[in-house]
Amino acid sequence: MTIRVLHIAAELYPLLKTGGLADVLGALPLAQVELGADARVLLPGFPSVIDGLADLREVARLPAAFGVDDASIQFGTLRDADGGVAGLGVYVVRADRFYRRDGNPYVDEAHRPYDDNMLRFALLGWSAAQLAGSADPAWSPAVVHAHDWHAALAPAYVQAAHETSGAPRLPSVVTVHNLAYQGLFPAHEWSSLRLPDRYFGIDGLEFHGQISFLKGGLYFADRITTVSPSYAREIQTASQGAGLDGLLRHRARDLTGILNGVDYAVWNPRSDRSIVATYSPTRLHPKSKNKAELQARLGLKADSDALLFGVVSRLTEQKGFDLLLEAVPEIVSRGGQLAVLGTGDPALEAGMRRAVQAHPEAVGIHVGFDEALAHLVIAGSDVVMVPSRFEPCGLTQLYALAYGSLPLVHRVGGLTDTVSDASLENLADQAATGFVFERFEHDALVAAIRRAFALRARRTDWRRAQQCAMQQNFSWQSAAERYLALYQQIVPQR
Known part of the structure; x- marks a missing residue:
């Protein structure tokens, strides 16, 4: 049986990307299609x-809702990187x-969330329920799969439609990509959501007197997944459960950790057109040309012997950037360099700029996001740093492994599941792929x-670790197979 699945999310690479969620949505549905599923994606209509999208056409007019009386659902086909x-x-x-705005899709120029975000993303989840109820006469899903808080009300709207109008009760899955972001809104706006009181x-969306979109998904979805096995365990604890650990423990039998994958068609040092020299595990020497280019791009001293630490990240405390800033003197004093690509907390950006001013030949930063430069940082670095306080899965370390740029990570979440420390035992077994520190403390990182x-x-040991890292396989096929098996458990067999 070909299963029809509707993924609901806020972004998808290469159409729109602010973080790893876009990479997941750009890869997982396509991997499922390759396995024979009929997978489609529902997105907000950002510019x-x-x-x-190619061949975009209207399939349904939506009833007036959430203060919008001219909304519709359109359908098109994703273009690839070459425009095909x-x-x-x-x-x-x-x-x-709601959606046709310049700049960031979630926040204004002052980094403040848009005042109407609750309605903008309620409309997304409600529209998923309309598709579940055959708004498109030519296609309807057998299961809805919501990703993160922006889409998390979809299971609630599906359930509400079933209860109030007799619409089909389709099974649903919600995937938590980051529990820290829950979509919290004032309780006095409840009536705007068009959900039963x-x-x-x-037992619903209330969370400490507020509305929580993500809690709604966790409560109403048939199954809950997270993006790594370790994170699935961690979010059931008070320290990492973000106040939802009790609900998650209650639903532990319905909670599964499925590790994210890598789209090796996009992230592959053998064929990457965003880097200046391609290379492979058996032909590593061209990697140094990417290092030289990265040093030139960020104004670092041209020095092939300097150990170059790279960062591609949102500059937030969650990503451990405050801890990393404290460690900059250690890197520089030992003759190392630091190349940073990212944007985020203004205070952390300012701290990084001060580090650049203090060590202009050893520290460089590009504030913002540049997909091509991200590839160059990953390829040109000797070590890629992911010192996160918590990390649901992490994709950066997976990209680093593929490029032989040894990840340096905190032992948490998906970082635990994907990086093997360069301990004496792992080096002897030729199993080392990076560096792992246990405690989120300055001394441990240093x-x-x-x-x-x-x-x-x-x-010799360094080269072996690079080769071992590059031989790891985190393809999306395995994850896609596990999700399809999960759907089969909850979709009624006809």
């Missing part, structure tokens, strides 16, 4: 989404009042940095 058709069907909620309570310098001095 880059509208512009990036990638083969993935994409639905778009067309509501220009009984849904606002401890110790890992020192071990990176020590291993680099042992060139």
Whole structure:
């Protein structure tokens, strides 16, 4: 049986990307299509989404809702990086009042969330329920799969439609990509959501007197997944459960950790057109040309022997950037360099700029996001740093492994599941792929940095670790198979 699945999310690479969520949505549905599923995606009608789809056409007019009386659902096909058709069907909620805005899709120029975000993303989840109820006469899903808080009300709207109008009760899945972002809104705006009043309570969307979109998904979805096995365990604890650990423990039997994958068609040092020299595990020497280019791009001293630490990240405390800033003197004093690509907390950006001013030949930063430069940082670095306080999965370390740029990570979440520390035992077994520190403390991070310098001095062991890292396989096929098996457990067999 070909299963029909509707993914609901706020972004999808290459149409729109602010973080790893876009990479997941750009890869998982296509991997499922390759396995025989009929997978499609529903997105808000942001300008880059509208512009990036081929053959866009209207399939349904939506009833007036959430203060919008001219919304529609349109359907098109994803274009690939070369402008051709990638083969993935994409639905778009067309509501220009909500989505046609310049700049960031979630926040204004002052980094403040848009005042109408609750309605903007309620419309997304509600539109998913309309598709579940055959708004498109030519296609309807057998299961809806919501990703993160922006889409998390979809299961609630599906359930509400079933209860109030007799619409089909389709099974649903919600995937938590980051529990820290829950979509919290004032309780006095409840009536705007078009949900039954009984849904606002401890058994529903109420969260400490507020509305939580993500809690709604966790409560109403048939299955809950997270993006790594370790994170699935961690979010059931008070320390990492963000106040939802009790609900998650209650639903532990319905909670599964499925590790994210890598789209090796995009992230592959053998064929990457965003880097200046391609290379492979058996032909590593061209990697140094990417290092030289990265040093030039960020104004670092041209020095092939300097151990170059790279960062591609949102500059937030969650990503451990405050801890990393404290460690900059250790890197520089040992002759290392630091190349940073990212944007985020203004205070952390300012701290990084001060580090650049203090060490202009050893520290460089590009504030913002540049997809091509991200590839160059990953390829040109010797070590890629992911010192996150918590990390649901992390994709950066997976990209680093593929490029032989040894990840340096905190032992948490998906970082635990994907990086093997360069301990003496792992080096002896030729299983080392990076550097792992246990405690989220300055001394622990510095110790890992020192071990990176020590291993680099042992060139043979360093090369073996690079080759071992590049031989790891985190393809999306395995994840896609696990999700399809999960759907089969909850879709009624006809």
